[in-house]
Amino acid sequence: MNREDFPFLKTGKIYFDNGATSLKPSAVIESMVDYYENYSANIHRGDYEISLKASDIYDQAREVCQKFIHADKPEEIIFTKGTTESLNKIIFGFFETHLKKGDEVLVTKAEHASLLLPLMILAEKIGIHLIYMPLKEENELDYESFLSSVTPKTKLVAIAGVSNVVGDHRPLNQIGRYCKENQIYFLVDGAQSVPHTKTDVVRDNIDFLAFSGHKMLGPTGIGVLYGKKELLEEMKPCEYGGDMNQNFSSLGDVTLKPLPARLEAGTPPIAEVIGLKAAISYLEKIGMEKIEEYEEELKEYFLKRIKEVPQVDVYNASVKGGEVIFNIHDVFSQDAAIYLDYFGICVRAGTHCAKALKEELPVQNTVRISFYFYNTKEEIDKLMDVLKQSDTLYNVIL
Ligand SMILES: Cc1ncc(COP(=O)(O)O)c(C=O)c1O
Known part of the structure; x- marks a missing residue:
C-alpha cells in the first residue's frame, strides 16, 4: 500500500520496527520543508503575513487532531513532545492533586515505562496503590481481568490501548463504560493504538489520552495530550512561560490564558505540528x-x-x-x-x-x-x- x-x-x-517509530511519507517531509523555506515564523505573536499563516496552520492542526480522535472540542488537544511528556503531565499535573492516599490505580505489568514509572513515583509521593491486573495466557488483558481487579477503592484505570510488547487490543469500550458508570478516571496510553486503530475518545469514555506523532508517520518531537475539557481546566500547568499567560506583574499576580494556551508554554514545535497535520491527513485518506x-x-x-x-x-x-x-x-x-x-x-x-x-x-x-x-x-x-x-x-x- x-x-x-x-x-x-x-x-x-x-x-x-514500526512500534518504535514509523517511516515518514514525502507529504509529511515536504510540509515541514515548506514551513522552513516559506513561512518560518513564530506563531500567535507576529502581526505580519507569514506569522499569521503559520498560526493559522498550527490552529488548523489542532482541529485535525480533534477530529481524528473524535474529541468534542479543539481546546481538548494539547501539543506536547510525545506520549512520555503527555503522560507525565497528566499524572503530575492532574492526578497528583486528584488522587489521595489509599486510592487504587489499575495497571498491568505490560505497560510502558512512560506510564508505569510516573505512577510509581506518584505512589511513593502520595501513597496511592498500583494494582496489577492479571494477564491471560499470552499476556493479554481482557475485560474479566479488569472486573476481577476493581474494588470500591479503584479511582483510576491507566492502560495502553494496544500493548507495545504483546500487541493486544484492550477492551477500551467496555472498560470506559464501566469507569464512567462508577466514577473512575480512565487514562489511555495511545502510543500504539492511535497509529493503528480508529480512536474515539467520546465513544470509549476516555478521560485522558496520550500519543506520539512519530509512530504515525509524523515527525519526532510532537505528541498530543487529550483531556476532557472540564478535567483539563483543573490541570496544573507543569511549565510556565510565554504565550500561556494573559498578564502578570512584578507583584507576582499572574493570570493564565484559557485552554489550550495555558498548557502550552513557550514556542511550540511548529514545524512538527505541521508535519503531524500532514501525517493525519495521509492516514485518513487510507x-x-x-x-x-x-x-x-x-x-x-x-x-x-x-x-x-x-x-x-x-x-x-x-x-x-x-x-x-x-x-x-x-x-x-x-x-x-x-x-x-x-x-x-x-x-x-x-x-x-x-x-x-x-x-x-x-x-x-x-x-x-x-x-x-x-x-x-x-x-x-x-x-x-x-x-x-x-x-x-x-x-x-x-
Ligand atoms: C505503549 C507505549 N507507550 C509510550 C511510549 C512512549 O512514547 P514516546 O517515546 O514517543 O514518548 C511508547 C513508545 O514506544 C509505547 O510503545
Whole structure:
C-alpha cells in the first residue's frame, strides 16, 4: 500500500520496527520543508503575513487532531513532545492533586515505562496503590481481568490501548463504560493504538489520552495530550512561560490564558505540528479500519509461514493485531536482530521498555516485529528465507 510515498523504502531495506517509530511519507517531509523555506515564523505573536499563516496552520492542526480522535472540542488537544511528556503531565499535573492516599490505580505489568514509572513515583509521593491486573495466557488483558481487579477503592484505570510488547487490543469500550458508570478516571496510553486503530475518545469514555506523532508517520518531537475539557481546566500547568499567560506583574499576580494556551508554554514545535497535520491527513485518506485489517492479515500470513521454521518460537500467536514477538532457539534476541540487520531487515530486540513484563514472559528478551500498512507479504517471505537459514547463526554464535 502506497510504498512509493516513502523515500526510505527506496533503499530496499525491510522496516519491521514500526512500534518504535514509523517511516515518514514525502507529504509529511515536504510540509515541514515548506514551513522552513516559506513561512518560518513564530506563531500567535507576529502581526505580519507569514506569522499569521503559520498560526493559522498550527490552529488548523489542532482541529485535525480533534477530529481524528473524535474529541468534542479543539481546546481538548494539547501539543506536547510525545506520549512520555503527555503522560507525565497528566499524572503530575492532574492526578497528583486528584488522587489521595489509599486510592487504587489499575495497571498491568505490560505497560510502558512512560506510564508505569510516573505512577510509581506518584505512589511513593502520595501513597496511592498500583494494582496489577492479571494477564491471560499470552499476556493479554481482557475485560474479566479488569472486573476481577476493581474494588470500591479503584479511582483510576491507566492502560495502553494496544500493548507495545504483546500487541493486544484492550477492551477500551467496555472498560470506559464501566469507569464512567462508577466514577473512575480512565487514562489511555495511545502510543500504539492511535497509529493503528480508529480512536474515539467520546465513544470509549476516555478521560485522558496520550500519543506520539512519530509512530504515525509524523515527525519526532510532537505528541498530543487529550483531556476532557472540564478535567483539563483543573490541570496544573507543569511549565510556565510565554504565550500561556494573559498578564502578570512584578507583584507576582499572574493570570493564565484559557485552554489550550495555558498548557502550552513557550514556542511550540511548529514545524512538527505541521508535519503531524500532514501525517493525519495521509492516514485518513487510507482509513484506519483498512490499516487495522491489513495489519491483522500480515500477522496471520506471518503465523502461517513461520510454521515452516521450527527453530522459531512465537509468544503471542493467539493475539490479533500487527505485532509478533519471538525468539530463535538458543539465540539471544539482540544477536538475532543483528543477524537480521545483516540482511537489511530492521527489527526490535529486548524488553521493549516494558521491563515489568519480564516477570510474566517465559523468556526475558524477545525479537519484536511490528507491522505498518506499507509492509508486504513479500517482505515476510524474505524474512522467512533469512530465518530458515538461521542455522548458520548457530555456527557463528556457538
Ligand atoms: C505503549 C507505549 N507507550 C509510550 C511510549 C512512549 O512514547 P514516546 O517515546 O514517543 O514518548 C511508547 C513508545 O514506544 C509505547 O510503545
